[in-house]
Amino acid sequence: MALETIQIKEKLVESFDSAVFEFKQERDIFSFEVAADKITAVILFLKNDPTLRFHFLTDLCGIHYPDNDEEHQFAVVYHLHNWYENKRIKVKTYINGENPEIKSISNIFLCSNWMERETYDFYGINFIGHPQLKRILNMDEMISFPMRKEFPMEDSGRTDKDDRFFGRTTDNY
Amino acid sequence: MSDSNINMVAPPEGVVGEGFFATKLNDVVGMARANSLWPLPFATSCCGIEFMATMASHYDLARFGSERVSFSPRQADMLMVMGTISKKMAPILRQVYEQMSEPRWVIAVGACASSGGIFDTYSVLQGIDKVIPVDVYVPGCPPRPEQIVDGVMKLQELVRTESVRRRSSPEYQELLASYNIK
């Protein structure tokens, strides 16, 4: 008996009411949004509920939406997977752009530790309660958060490549 | 030993007489150095895998006197930088270069080491020649083992013809000074 999406939806709405919304089927993945302040509770519920059993965190990443309104500037996306029923879901949560912070799930899923650090490194999203939130891929001295859309891909200080000859300028496309 | 197919390096030009052989010191030293280049593989990414292939049985870099891969910078002659060097890695590469004793040569293997390659980004050093002097550049992303071998042979040519005095010349000191080394 496969786990039906309607079942997941009902269970979540029953427990979290309006904190979970925007349920939709995106290609092969069932997805929904969660209010940022409820994220740890929802993830914990998804993991521990005896019928849902989303016990494996596949992926965690951030997205930057500079064109959205202030409260929806950043998104953190969680991909969860239930291996027993072979069901994947995607949980998305939007957070504030001025002061991007969200509770860490590193005590729920051990593996989210580095993924959260990576997201912090790329977007500057502050994961509250993370045991060691510091840069992971870039140098500690770096001040920019490179994956935010306002930062250019290229290093502006480089001297050996003249953008004019590449048919582009630093603010590509 | 006439039936073996071992190729010996020909002696440098000189005067041969009974019981003696006279030639230039430069040539002898150059020949000796060129045929026993000890590589220090500084493999970071994809090109490192091709270097593995170069070292392995099929291409066999040992044929060029580079049998002994030296993992200690102190005992290496030829620093082979293979793969992307990020800005985080650059100080370490420099430190390794500084630890090598003279004479030392550098091969930049692959597009990333030579110029940053396709990674024209905030985190990648745009060519290792920004931090250390380079003798031979090997293009390719990654270069084929044949190309790496070719790069080594090009370097051998440089080494063979290098003057024994080059390393103490003012030009060389100036070169190092321009990289702020020592």
Next chain:
Amino acid sequence: MSELLLPPEHRYAKRIKEQLNEDGSELSILNLGPTHPATHGIFQNILLMDGERILEAEPTIGYIHRAFEKIAENRPFYQITPLTDRMNYCSSPINNMGWWMTLEKLLDIEVPKRAQYLRVIVMELARITDHIICNSILGVDTGAYTGFLYVFQFREKVYEIYEEICGARLTTNMGRIGGFERDWSPKAFELLNTFLEEFPAAWKEFENLFERNRIFIDRTVNVGPISAEQAMAYGFTGPNLRAAGVDYDVRVSQPYSSYEDFDFIIPVGKSGDTYDRFCVRNAEVWESLSIIRQALAKMPEGNDFHADVPDYYLPPKEDVYTSMESLIYHFKIVMGEVPVPVAEVYHPVEGGNGELGFYLVTDGSRTPYRLHFRRPCFIYYQAYPEMIKGALLSDAIVILSSLNVIAGELDA
């Protein structure tokens, strides 16, 4: 110890001051990496040691961070394959195919059966090369250079097949949206058949060399074990997870590219130690060979090698020069004026090291809005400090190489 690497206020430095063993010996710090010859790739670990034994480790990564995800946001879809190549460069065709399949999922493209089978063949070849590298290097790290020299010959043979298919050896940049850029030549099949004939004997010998080898067993059994629960908590996937006894494989749980047509088993280990990881990889090579044979046997007739999607599939060059329609399509694809839906897709494939996922967010433009790679190495390397706790220094090296952490994939 350089000040650069370990500042005096570091917690290890404090601990050394505080803790003194009964016999008066001190704890010491060892800096392993980032350019240690025995670590294949660049990882730094600052180890707190009591004699030969590791008490704690602090990993630093990011030494070849190349900003794949940032580049991806600035490149049209078809220019992203070269990036995926350079992620896990030991098995780049899997990455390539995974990326194309993500796009095909986004664009709802049905790939012809034959092209799917060809993809399966090339992906399994990639898995074989990946495991050849991992296992033979594990041999080198335990002191057996012979195996490496022996099986690397066959990796060259696989590269010859790649060259015949796409022209490149290591970073293949293979395929197009909807299939391959060209049909496989008869020569490619010929090379493939020779490989299938010759390789099993060599691999058998390689196995014989190691599997019951006393030295190898002493060095690997019970070295770096990880329990199934812990492995799952740390996000392990792929051979490393299967060595711990969990039979999770994306090829079976979510078949892509017609994997459901083939009959194969998922080898699992028991204790999750280095020896089990080695054996699981060995066994997977046999399974891969069997899948390739099945795919060749079941290969549909005809010469379909790509889907009929002129909007996304580049027309042949000679047509571009001679026919107006092809020229228009060519122009539109190259200039990025093809219709792309606004959507979010996630597509996992079973990479050499585990579940390789592509999370793609599009906004209808020619470039991805956001592309995130779920890189298996990055996720399971977190467990490394835990795994080497209490192990000997020489074991730490063996554990690292048995995990097959690829620096390019780790740092992205």
